[in-house]
Amino acid sequence: MAACLLRPYPPGLPPSRADSNPASHQPTRLRWGLGRRRRRRHILRCVAAAAASTATLQRELLVLPNPRTEQSPGPANPSNVFDRMPDRSVATVPGAGNLLDERPRTKGKGAEERNRSGAPKGGEKSRSGAVVALAHAGKHEEVVEHFRRMRRKGVPVSRFVFPSVFRACAGLRDSRMLRAVHGLVIKCSLCQHVVVGTSLVDAYIDFGLLDDAKKVFNEIREPNVVSWSVIIGGYSRSSQWYEAWVAFSAMQHSGVLPNVSVLVMAIQASGALRCLVRGKQMHAMAVVLGFGMNATVWNCLIDMYGKSGNMELARLVFGRMDERNYVSWDALLSGYVENGLVDSALDTFRKMESANIKPNQHTFANLLRLCGDRRYKEYGRQIHGHAIKVIKQMNVVLETELIDMYAKCGCIEVSQLLFLRMNERNLISWNTLLSGYVGDRQSVATINIYRQMELACIRPDHYTLAGLLNLCRFQGLLHYGRQIHARLIKTGSEMNVVLQTLLVHMYFKCRRWRDAHNVCTLIRERNSHVYEAFFKVYGDDYLI
Numbered sequence: 001m002a003a004c005l006l007r008p009y010p011p012g013l014p015p016s017r018a019d020s021n022p023a024s025h026q027p028t029r030l031r032w033g034l035g036r037r038r039r040r041r042h043i044l045r046c047v048a049a050a051a052a053s054t055a056t057l058q059r060e061l062l063v064l065p066n067p068r069t070e071q072s073p074g075p076a077n078p079s080n081v082f083d084r085m086p087d088r089s090v091a092t093v094p095g096a097g098n099l100l101d102e103r104p105r106t107k108g109k110g111a112e113e114r115n116r117s118g119a120p121k122g123g124e125k126s127r128s129g130a131v132v133a134l135a136h137a138g139k140h141e142e143v144v145e146h147f148r149r150m151r152r153k154g155v156p157v158s159r160f161v162f163p164s165v166f167r168a169c170a171g172l173r174d175s176r177m178l179r180a181v182h183g184l185v186i187k188c189s190l191c192q193h194v195v196v197g198t199s200l201v202d203a204y205i206d207f208g209l210l211d212d213a214k215k216v217f218n219e220i221r222e223p224n225v226v227s228w229s230v231i232i233g234g235y236s237r238s239s240q241w242y243e244a245w246v247a248f249s250a251m252q253h254s255g256v257l258p259n260v261s262v263l264v265m266a267i268q269a270s271g272a273l274r275c276l277v278r279g280k281q282m283h284a285m286a287v288v289l290g291f292g293m294n295a296t297v298w299n300c301l302i303d304m305y306g307k308s309g310n311m312e313l314a315r316l317v318f319g320r321m322d323e324r325n326y327v328s329w330d331a332l333l334s335g336y337v338e339n340g341l342v343d344s345a346l347d348t349f350r351k352m353e354s355a356n357i358k359p360n361q362h363t364f365a366n367l368l369r370l371c372g373d374r375r376y377k378e379y380g381r382q383i384h385g386h387a388i389k390v391i392k393q394m395n396v397v398l399e400t401e402l403i404d405m406y407a408k409c410g411c412i413e414v415s416q417l418l419f420l421r422m423n424e425r426n427l428i429s430w431n432t433l434l435s436g437y438v439g440d441r442q443s444v445a446t447i448n449i450y451r452q453m454e455l456a457c458i459r460p461d462h463y464t465l466a467g468l469l470n471l472c473r474f475q476g477l478l479h480y481g482r483q484i485h486a487r488l489i490k491t492g493s494e495m496n497v498v499l500q501t502l503l504v505h506m507y508f509k510c511r512r513w514r515d516a517h518n519v520c521t522l523i524r525e526r527n528s529h530v531y532e533a534f535f536k537v538y539g540d541d542y543l544i
Contacts, residue, residue, distance in 0.1 A: 182216075300331075333366055504516050
């Protein structure tokens with residue numbers, strides 16, 4: 001239309017005819033001149049209205065230019081041309097509405113407030129997807145940085161972004177950041193959401209904060225089987241088996257059916273609590289729910305029956321298995337070791353090798369734990385020789401079991417030789433050798449081991465001090481016993497009932513009645529060993 005206004009003659013009229021008779025066409029040129037001015041004024045009014053509508057639309061949508069496209073415009077890219085326009089509207093560029101509205105359109109007051117939140121409509125979706133993708137890639141630092149950038153720019157955070165941020169905080173071991181994001185979740189009223197709440201519970205469990213995890217779990221409105229699996233698994237990993245069983249019972253009362261993983265953890269809790277009745281209930285539940293043929297469930301049942309002391313049922317479950325793997329054989333072998341059945345354990349070990357199941361270091365460690373007696377010293381040596389043939393490099397657990405086995409069999413020199421050959425020594429290794437010297441009544445060697453332990457910057461724990469107090473009690477070493485007592489007071493270490501009872505026995509053995517009485521007054525927990533110490537100190541007067 002603008003091109004037509006610039007023409008000197010009416011459209012359709014050839015220039016030759018206009019030039020041949022200019023007088024006849026003069027009124028026509030005047031009429032078209034008046035129309036051209038009116039049309040120009042009309043176009044200016046339209047442009048002004050379009051600019052006003054564009055400014056209004058920008059204020060409502062808060063359209064921000066893309067800084068990346070402004071730095072490198074790229075004239076051949078239509079989106080770059082659009083980003084460089086000073087005034088933009090849906091009417092000026094066809095299809096521009098698709099660039100602005102990347103989310104599904106919603107109606108209502110809440111949608112209008114979200115549109116005026118200070119970010120482009122497409123920002124929330126694209127940035128949320130970027131956070132989730134970075135979390136799946138394991139880039140925890142970039143996830144946290146991207147999340148902080150979203151908060152600074154005022155981009156609304158979707159509820160599906162929080163699980164990725166929680167996972168990143170757990171990966172970075174940043175509990176402070178986790179609590180800060182938790183506060184934002186509370187502010188957004190998302191603690192009751194099952195996905196957000198479950199991921200937050202899992203993050204707190206990774207930090208070992210089970211009390212906080214329990215509080216968050218109680219705020220979830222309708223926890224599903226995944227939520228229950230997370231909280232029960234947290235208790236199981238921290239060996240809080242009673243709390244795990246209580247959580248499983250609460251899940252049953254809520255009407256949520258367990259899956260395989262939850263049922264396996266419930267069976268493990270029953271075995272750790274040595275509760276055969278509950279274990280049988282879990283066995284029946286596995287059959288009813290259709291998990292009776294699951295290999296993992298069968299292996300856990302064998303382990304549970306072995307820990308509960310019923311090896312007949314463990315053998316029965318093991319015999320009904322169609323396919324037995326290493327875990328099945330190891331569970332049965334551990335049951336025999338747990339109940340002290342040496343012959344059955346060795347026979348199971350022979351059958352295990354006959355079935356072409358190669359034993360590993362855990363298997364040999366179980367057998368060595370069973371041979372820690374002078375009667376089975378020869379068995380222990382044979383197992384040691386077989387382990388040397390099968391295993392190329394022993395780990396610290398197996399080497400520590402060898403030290404303990406030889407020390408209990410009276411071969412403390414062999415234990416010391418194995419200890420000196422260890423490539424890696426931990427606190428358990430030092431305590432095992434020290435306990436071996438204590439059992440052999442070698443006071444000088446025990447004290448030397450303790451001094452070497454301090455020189456190696458290994459901090460003694462309660463087991464170390466208990467072994468030293470036992471030595472002082474057996475040998476009547478009052479001087480060293482007082483030093484240990486003074487060390488406990490000086491370091492401010494909390495003395496448990498075992499250390500307090502050993503101190504009472506040590507002072508009684510050394511005929512220090514007043515010191516024994518002073519320690520007795522500090523004991524708050526009472527058990528059979530404590531009452532035995534009381535009887536030694538006070539005699540029949542304690543019964544009056």
